[in-house]
Amino acid sequence: MSNTTRWVDTTNVSLEGILSKFLSDIEPKESQEKISYINFSVSKEFEENNFFKFGNKQIEYNIINFSFDSVFPGVLPIEDRTTPTTGVIIVYTLVNKVNYIIDKNTDALMILRLLLGYKNKLEIEKKSSDIHSKLLTWIISRLFKEENELVMTISPEDEKTLTLNSMVGFKGQTDDQISFVSANGDSILNILSTLSFLLESKMLKQIKLRLEFDKHENLEINLKDTQTISANVNKYDGPFDEYSSKPQKMAEIYLLIYLEIMPLLYLEYQKDVENEMWGVKEQKEFLTLVKDKLIAKINEKTQLMDEQ
Structure with missing residues (x-):
């Protein structure tokens, strides 16, 4: 699908x-x-x-x-x-x-x-999927700052963790990648990719999320600006691999995405907004943080060159 x-x-x-x-x-x-x-x-x-x-x-x-x-x-x-x-x-x-x-x-x-x-x-x-640029920027900030683990509490004895591992941005409907961000904020490539993502966010047509959820070790989800969701079933690793029926595996991956993963993402985003932990002010601070990290890396490089 x-x-x-x-x-x-x-x-x-x-x-x-x-x-x-x-x-x-x-x-x-x-x-x-x-x-x-x-x-x-x-x-x-x-x-x-x-x-x-x-x-x-x-x-x-x-x-x-x-x-x-x-x-x-x-x-x-x-x-x-x-x-x-x-x-x-x-x-x-x-x-x-x-x-x-x-x-x-x-x-x-x-x-x-x-x-x-x-x-x-x-x-x-x-039932529209509420995919918008503010949500995507929030996800990328969570990745960059390594605040990428979200916990779903079902009961005091039952918690599930959603871990955001990486995010890829594309300009069009094909693989014309313009940015790749992972939960490793200090690498120079990650800083440049994050900056590219933030500056080009209005041009993005789709993003690809790689994540873990509970016992599901790898899920790859595509979110498009057309409000559609797709999953790469072949990249999935987890308990559904035990099914002998490929259609059953496909169906339950999509049910997992629509019924558990996306609602958890929306909930955590909305909680941050309502608790005034994410808004225009925080987005500006995040952009400044990325800029400062990039400048620090440039200064570090020029200092090493001066010392040679």
Whole structure:
């Protein structure tokens, strides 16, 4: 999956009811004047629903695989007017609501409505990922100052630690890297990369976070300015590697990111804002700190040159 978005179903239909809707026959939507949608294929990944442990809860979920063809109107041969679409949807229950994680963005709502046969408004609503430049600058400050461990207290006997290891910034949607920052604030490369990140932050289109969480030794998460989230499943190291099913591993990595990791990041950021530990003043102080460290490194180098 890549560039995922999250949605919630407001119809109060059960998980089994929603899965039945996905698997029911979908009539082709054919038109002479508008885009036609034909050749639907929908399947369920698991015969029986799986369960993902979330805190002290069990999240029930399944995976829907789908494909269809979009045909735009015109006089060209149909093969020249046809675009195939394939995708994956993680369907799960949370707080008595059915939720969807789908590997689509701008056309996600249209596809969900199409596959479910919905015709009314507000039957599905977006759950936006609150990714913004202030959050990213806060993350980079935590990395640079080596305050990169965040603790989630579930109960007095149960704590989970989220460790931010590094952050990579990109200008575009490809790997045109412009900065790399790790939890090693005193290296000259780290100082220069941090400064580059801060000065070029408005140009960043995506950032890649490498982190540890609880028993999950390595997770690589891409956050984009399009409010989408993706994970590099191949870079994952942790207990999900024991699964024989790749789709199960993929689904639970995304459930972990959406239900535990991102909420913890947002919570810690918001706490710092509310406790006046992060704001415009602190951002200026952070920029000054980076500048002073860079100047100190330059002065150190010139002093060594003078002594030679």
